[in-house]
Amino acid sequence: MSNDPSLAIADPEMFALIQGETQRQFDKLRMIPSENYASRAVQEAMGSPLNNKYSEGYPRKRYYEGQQFVDPIEELAQSRIRSLFGVEHANVQPYSGSPANLAVLFAFCKAGEKIMGLGLPAGGHLTHGWSVSITGAYFDSKAYGVRRDDHRIDMDEVRKLAEEHKPKVIFCGGTAYPRLWDFAAFGELARSVGAILVADIAHISGLIAGGAHPSPVGHADVITSTTHKTLRGPRGGMIMTRKELAPAIDKAVFPGLQGGPHVSQMAALAVAAKEASDPSFKRYAAQVVANAKALAKALGDRGYSLVSGGTDNHLLLIDLTNKNITGKLGAKALDAAGIELNYNSVPFDPRKPFDPSGVRLGTPAITSRGLKEADMERVATWFDDAVQSAGADAKLASIATEVQRFLKDYPAPGIAL
Ligand SMILES: *Cc1c(COP(=O)(O)O)cnc(C)c1O
Numbered sequence: 241m242s243n244d245p246s247l248a249i250a251d252p253e254m255f256a257l258i259q260g261e262t263q264r265q266f267d268k269l270r271m272i273p274s275e276n277y278a279s280r281a282v283q284e285a286m287g288s289p290l291n292n293k294y295s296e297g298y299p300r301k302r303y304y305e306g307q308q309f310v311d312p313i314e315e316l317a318q319s320r321i322r323s324l325f326g327v328e329h330a331n332v333q334p335y336s337g338s339p340a341n342l343a344v345l346f347a348f349c350k351a352g353e354k355i356m357g358l359g360l361p362a363g364g365h366l367t368h369g370w371s372v373s374i375t376g377a378y379f380d381s382k383a384y385g386v387r388r389d390d391h392r393i394d395m396d397e398v399r400k401l402a403e404e405h406k407p408k409v410i411f412c413g414g415t416a417y418p419r420l421w422d423f424a425a426f427g428e429l430a431r432s433v434g435a436i437l438v439a440d441i442a443h444i445s446g447l448i449a450g451g452a453h454p455s456p457v458g459h460a461d462v463i464t465s466t467t468h469k470t471l472r473g474p475r476g477g478m479i480m481t482r483k484e485l486a487p488a489i490d491k492a493v494f495p496g497l498q499g500g501p502h503v504s505q506m507a508a509l510a511v512a513a514k515e516a517s518d519p520s521f522k523r524y525a526a527q528v529v530a531n532a533k534a535l536a537k538a539l540g541d542r543g544y545s546l547v548s549g550g551t552d553n554h555l556l557l558i559d560l561t562n563k564n565i566t567g568k569l570g571a572k573a574l575d576a577a578g579i580e581l582n583y584n585s586v587p588f589d590p591r592k593p594f595d596p597s598g599v600r601l602g603t604p605a606i607t608s609r610g611l612k613e614a615d616m617e618r619v620a621t622w623f624d625d626a627v628q629s630a631g632a633d634a635k636l637a638s639i640a641t642e643v644q645r646f647l648k649d650y651p652a653p654g655i656a657l
Contacts, residue, residue, distance in 0.1 A: 450525020
């Protein structure tokens, strides 16, 4: 036996678990809107000896020797992200989306100062100041919401709150908001109250890179994102900004919040940025949105109640109340039927976050497998059958078998079975 055996030999128990998860990702309609399939090339960059390197600091300003290859790796990631999004500066070191947001707050706010963001129940992210997050515990957060009648962000409310509280930082962007963000309106408002505007594009960065959602560049002072959602890169985060704010951001990431950057992650991000600059990625981004709209129509036709009445992006939020099932039971039935999504609060949800009224689903991953608008009818039929069949395990299992059979013809990026 080699003294450096493969995983299958070194740890068969873990190998089997990873094999199981890989197969599961192939066999299911993966519709959690924050998930995707990273390519084989991205995964190869992640699973390399770059894992072994310590590189505290930034290119040409490191605290450790041996950076002959790491410096050009990080610079390539930075320059590809700059040109993909059209920004002046990119920090590619944040370990993920949450630390990226915390770094931005550390750059511009002192503990106890005021910040604003879309509230979690209205589709915002925890890290935009929600109470249970460090960003809500250490900063004085005033959340804005959506309107009760159309579930859209109420810019009049945002303006009123911003003028009253004069926050240091305003976040826009969310995790369960199915509509376009009016970055221009937020930019104008932030300037008028002297706040730093942070556009968190974690969910939609791939749509923006592919031209399927308007860009916050030119409106937001700082743009944060994850790199593994619609952008289809490695697990990770990044922060983009203007030259003038770059030193504050860089200092906040390192040494402010983090130690050594994950070099493999930066390399894989560079690979993903190259993929996203290919013309085929524009078609991908447009198809993600076209599929989401087709699915919204097909589910609406089946009597499902869509938050805000539909979608402009990659995700749908559905209130299941009129189907007499909770979000959690709906999500469990769907998972048993081979359709993977998450239960989610809907705006003004009378139920608790751990047992809410809705489910959230999206099309980034299934579009990566090549599903098109015409397939959304079929997906909606399975979806509806599964919700109607909650509790009927044999029926759910038979839907899962149909789904699995259907997906055999759709190769999944990064998955070789
Ligand atoms: C996913 C997400 C994050 C957090 O990213 P993690 O990588 O899970 O830490 C931050 N903001 C928004 C809007 C997100 O959707």
